[in-house]
Every structure is written in C-alpha cells, then in structure tokens.
C-alpha cells in the first residue's frame with residue numbers, strides 16, 4: 001500500500017472552509033439548475049473505489065470539476081423552485097462541529113449535551129414562534145417523518161385508523177397512510193385552496209386530521225380554529241403541518257395566519273425550509289408527549305440505564321434510535337441571528353415575493369392564480385397549460401432562474417418561491433425579465 005500521511009484535518013479543513021466560502025461567493029454566477037443529463041455525473045466518476053488512500057485535495061478537485069456542475073444550486077440567489085431554502089454560515093459550521101463530535105443520541109447518557117440542547121432549542125423556537133409553554137419538541141429528519149410519527153401516535157391514542165386532510169395537503173400525509181395502512185380521506189378546498197370545513201363531515205372515525213398552514217402548491221392556510229373545534233368534538237388528533245410557513249410565526253405581523261394552532265395535538269415546522277438551517281431539521285411539537293412516548297418507547301435490555309426518569313432519551317419519542325446532533329446547527333443559527341435576524345430573513349422573503357407579485361399583476365395577460373399569504377407567488381403567463389409548461393421548461397433551461405409548477409383548480413400554474421439568503425431585488429427583477437423575454441419568444 002502506498003504510504004500517505006494521515007488526513008490533516010487542520011490543513012484540509014482550512015481548504016474545505018475556503019472552498020465553502022468561495023462557493024457561496026460565486027454561486028450566483030453558476031447555472032442554477034444543473035445542466036446535466038441523468039447518468040452523466042456517475043459516468044464521470046470511477047466505477048470502482050480506490051485501492052489506496054487519496055489525499056483530500058483530490059476530493060476537493062473532483063467536487064469542483066464533477067460535483068458542482070452536477071449540482072442544482074439551492075444556495076443560488078435565483079433558486080425559486082419548490083420551497084427555496086437557505087443554509088446559513090453558522091449552520092454550516094454547526095454541521096462541521098456536529099460531525100466532529102459525532103454524538104449518537106441513542107440515550108441521554110450517550111449524548112447528554114445533544115439531548116439537552118435539542119430540548120432547549122425546541123423550547124427556544126417555541127418561544128420565538130409563540131407556541132404555548134410546555135409543549136414537547138424534538139427534531140426529526142423531515143416533515144414526512146414528523147407527520148408519520150404524529151399519525152402513529154394518533155392511531156394508538158384514538159384506536160382509529162383514518163387520516164383526514166384537504167386535497168391540497170402535502171403528499172406525506174397520503175404516504176403516511178400508505179405506509180401505515182390507514183385510510184386517507186381528502187376534503188375539498190374552497191376557491192382560495194383552503195380546506196372547506198363544511199365538507200369535513202363526520203369525524204368520529206378520524207384518528208388524525210391534518211390542517212396545513214402554508215400548503216405546498218399555493219401556501220394556502222386551512223381554517224385551523226374551525227378544524228380544531230371539529231377535532232375536539234370528535235376526539236380526533238389535530239396535526240398542523242406548518243413545515244414551510246411555521247418559521248414565519250417569528251414575525252408577529254404574520255401570526256394571524258396561525259390562529260388556532262395552539263389547539264393542535266401536534267405541529268411540524270421545518271427549520272430546514274425557511275429558518276436558514278440546512279437539511280435535515282424538522283421540529284415536531286406535541287402537547288401530548290406521553291402519547292408520543294407510548295407509541296415509540298421500546299427499551300431493550302442493552303439500553304437500560306440507571307439514569308433518572310428525567311434523563312430523557314429522545315429516541316423514545318420517534319422512530320429512530322441513533323439520532324444525530326441536529327440541534328447544534330439550529331442553535332448556532334438562533335444565536336448568530338437572534339429573533340431580529342430571523343425576522344429580517346422572513347420579512348425580506350415576504351417583500352421580495354410581493355415585488356414579484358406586483359410585476360406580474362402589472363403586466364397585461366399575465367395572471368396571479370392564488371392569494372399570497374407568504375413568500376410564494378403562483379402565476380400564469382398568457383396562453384394555455386401547454387404554453388405555460390413550455391415556458392417553465394425554457395426558463396429553467398436558461399440556468400438563470402429555477403422555478404417550479406403546480407396544478408391548482410385543474411390549471412397548470414407557475415410558482416416562484418422566495419427563501420434564499422442571497423436573493424435580492426435585482427434577482428426578482430432578473431427573474432421577471434427572463435420570464436418575459438422567454439415568453440415573448442414562445
């Protein structure tokens with residue numbers, strides 16, 4: 001075997017941090033959507049692992065030459081697809097430290113700091129967003145897992161096996177139903193894409209009703225107070241999916257959209273969507289932690305410890321046993337931004353979305369397709385569905401912007417979602433220029 005010096009964390013680490021800083025400085029100049037065909041990246045990489053160690057500098061070189069060209073740049077200022085997300089420098093460094101510590105929180109005693117910091121940051125976020133005191137919060141990998149966990153707890157607590165949500169709810173609800181073999185009943189929406197409470201019907205068979213604040217397609221807001229009322233009457237578990245929009249609760253002026261969420265049995269909010277934290281980081285809150293624990297606690301002999309009952313092991317509140325130190329990056333963001341910094345990020349996203357909305361509204365033939373409670377604009381260019389789909393394809397091909405689409409009320413609509421940390425007014429104006437230029441060539 002070729003002799004190589006052991007990896008030098010300090011030297012390679014400096015190079016990696018330089019690389020990261022340089023990447024963030026130039027990401028806006030790269031094509032936002034990866035300009036590659038399926039299979040192309042793999043074909044450029046060796047089919048077999050190296051026999052002997054390579055230096056880390058070789059990894060960095062391949063990142064530049066092969067990985068970056070095969071990356072769709074979520075940190076790009078003109079990434080506007082799905083829900084735009086941002087990974088802020090304190091969180092990037094938090095991930096580095098978390099990997100360095102490599103705490104595996106299977107039990108409190110294997111990771112006391114990770115376990116207790118997770119509880120603390122969940123409480124901090126709860127306070128920042130105005131949730132009632134005393135709710136249990138912990139971090140799951142994704143809103144899909146959080147909603148799945150809530151459904152499992154709800155099924156056990158109610159003894160029922162029906163999930164109920166609007167037809168605009170995220171597909172993770174249907175997926176939970178599929179995985180758990182629970183029925184899923186979808187309720188129609190009104191003309192603003194909100195669950196129509198008059199269509200809720202008899203909920204006596206419902207284990208869990210999911211109300212969404214910030215639906216995936218249009219960010220519509222279900223009428224939570226009315227749904228909460230119906231759930232309380234029927235003894236159904238109310239889960240609020242605020243995966244994207246929940247971060248906006250940090251701004252008092254946006255709290256109105258969240259009226260009634262304090263009556264939920266559980267709520268999910270993804271800091272990895274609009275709170276500057278990289279994937280993965282999903283906060284699952286519940287005011288019924290005992291029901292979560294009853295559903296998930298299974299402590300085999302080898303994990304029994306003499307620790308006191310208050311030495312909580314968060315693995316007893318969700319599906320995973322080994323849990324990584326996700327709270328570190330969230331803690332770093334909360335400390336380095338503070339309430340005011342988080343509010344500034346949300347308000348900037350709101351203002352930029354409003355700017356784009358005004359541009360669309362002012363242009364003859366273009367159309368706004370849904371109310372805009374948060375930072376996503378749903379719109380259409382003149383012409384039919386096919387013309388709009390072609391416009392989407394062509395604007396994304398330019399590499400200048402990346403937007404996505406949805407179907408609302410049976411119509412194909414374009415979506416521009418603001419959420420990046422580098423996005424400014426110039427990027428919104430550029431997006432609009434690109435859209436109009438490409439549209440005029442159709």
Ligand code: PLP
Pocket residue numbers: 083141142143144145170172212214215216241242243244270282
């Ligand atoms: N809920 C809503 C409203 C979403 O928009 C999404 C994803 O965009 C999810 C849940 C699923 O989130 P995750 O990717 O964390 O599973």
